[in-house]
Amino acid sequence: xxxxxxxxxxxxxxxxxxxxxxxxxxxxxxxxxxxxxxxxxxxxxxxxxxxxxxxxxxxxxxxxxxxxxxxxxxxxxxxxxxxxxxxxxxxxxxxxxxxxxxxxxxxxxxxxxxxxxxxxxxxxxxxxxxxxxxxx
Amino acid sequence: xxxxxxxxxxxxxxxxxxxxxxxxxxxxxxxxxxxxxxxxxxxxxxxxxxxxxxxxxxxxxxxxxxxxxxxxxxxxxxxxxxxxxxxxxxxxxxxxxxxxxxxxxxxxxxxxxxxxxxxxxxxxxxxxxxxxxxxx
DNA sequence: ATAATCTTTGCAATCGAGTTGCACTAAAAG
DNA sequence: CTTTTAGTGCAACTCGATTGCAAAGATTAT
Numbered sequence: 001x002x003x004x005x006x007x008x009x010x011x012x013x014x015x016x017x018x019x020x021x022x023x024x025x026x027x028x029x030x031x032x033x034x035x036x037x038x039x040x041x042x043x044x045x046x047x048x049x050x051x052x053x054x055x056x057x058x059x060x061x062x063x064x065x066x067x068x069x070x071x072x073x074x075x076x077x078x079x080x081x082x083x084x085x086x087x088x089x090x091x092x093x094x095x096x097x098x099x100x101x102x103x104x105x106x107x108x109x110x111x112x113x114x115x116x117x118x119x120x121x122x123x124x125x126x127x128x129x130x131x132x133x134x135x136x
Numbered sequence: 137x138x139x140x141x142x143x144x145x146x147x148x149x150x151x152x153x154x155x156x157x158x159x160x161x162x163x164x165x166x167x168x169x170x171x172x173x174x175x176x177x178x179x180x181x182x183x184x185x186x187x188x189x190x191x192x193x194x195x196x197x198x199x200x201x202x203x204x205x206x207x208x209x210x211x212x213x214x215x216x217x218x219x220x221x222x223x224x225x226x227x228x229x230x231x232x233x234x235x236x237x238x239x240x241x242x243x244x245x246x247x248x249x250x251x252x253x254x255x256x257x258x259x260x261x262x263x264x265x266x267x268x269x270x271x272x
Numbered sequence: 273a274t275a276a277t278c279t280t281t282g283c284a285a286t287c288g289a290g291t292t293g294c295a296c297t298a299a300a301a302g
Numbered sequence: 303c304t305t306t307t308a309g310t311g312c313a314a315c316t317c318g319a320t321t322g323c324a325a326a327g328a329t330t331a332t
């Protein structure tokens with residue numbers, strides 16, 4: 001497992017106090033985090049600083065963003081060697097009753113044949129409905 | 137083609153002035169409409185009335201909502217016999233440069249095998265990137 | 273038909289995620 | 303050490319979505 005410093009160095013992002021704690025937090029979580037999640041976890045760090053940090057991380061492929069249907073963009077650290085291709089991604093299932101998001105790791109996203117000269121940057125596949133707990 | 141009155145009767149939604157004009161507008165458009173689109177088109181109808189009308193329509197399966205990556209929820213009239221299954225839907229391609237949304241009618245969404253006892257209500261497949269015009 | 277009740281509508285206000293301007297501080301370059 | 307560039311914190315703002323409330327309209331019971 002890489003340290004925050006190593007990751008930032010590899011991705012050519014200058015290391016700062018805010019960047020280190022944000023990245024560390026993301027690495028410590030098993031679920032993708034929203035700006036609000038991070039803000040709540042890091043009580044003494046300003047929201048806009050976290051926001052700009054996330055933008056910087058995203059531009060430099062340190063993290064990628066996910067639309068999971070909850071209405072809030074979530075962020076997760078890219079796996080080693082991740083180039084944010086859709087093949088790295090999976091479906092998200094958002095339960096409209098309990099507001100939980102499930103990652104459907106077992107269901108792979110098929111290759112999408114885009115029209116001529118379209119360039120894919122990101123794919124968000126959100127499935128909404130009732131989870132096993134709420135479907136009664 | 138059904139009239140607004142027929143559709144509302146079939147879906148058991150009481151007919152009102154606002155509901156008729158909103159539904160008529162949606163029927164007349166070839167593209168899915170955002171709340172703002174409808175608001176602009178119907179100058180003398182209040183936004184919150186349109187909003188509540190859309191919620192009522194959605195609950196009663198008169199229309200379905202679409203997240204197309206633009207950040208605004210869009211609405212489209214359900215086809216006759218549509219039960220808002222994902223099989224009725226298609227991918228949306230959102231160009232991050234020119235902010236246009238393209239419906240990829242030719243690329244069908246494969247059947248998604250959900251985990252045991254999960255109930256699917258809606259699926260939004262959004263692909264982001266550069267369209268043929270911006271990819272130069 | 274009339275009163276009581278429920279629904280719909282319009283307006284204004286609010287919410288919340290995201291974003292930006294600006295001044296201050298810290299780090300890098302000269 | 304001075305100049306320049308980058309990062310941070312605070313407050314304010316944007317904008318889509320949503321809600322409280324009172325007036326208007328429709329429905330039901332008397």
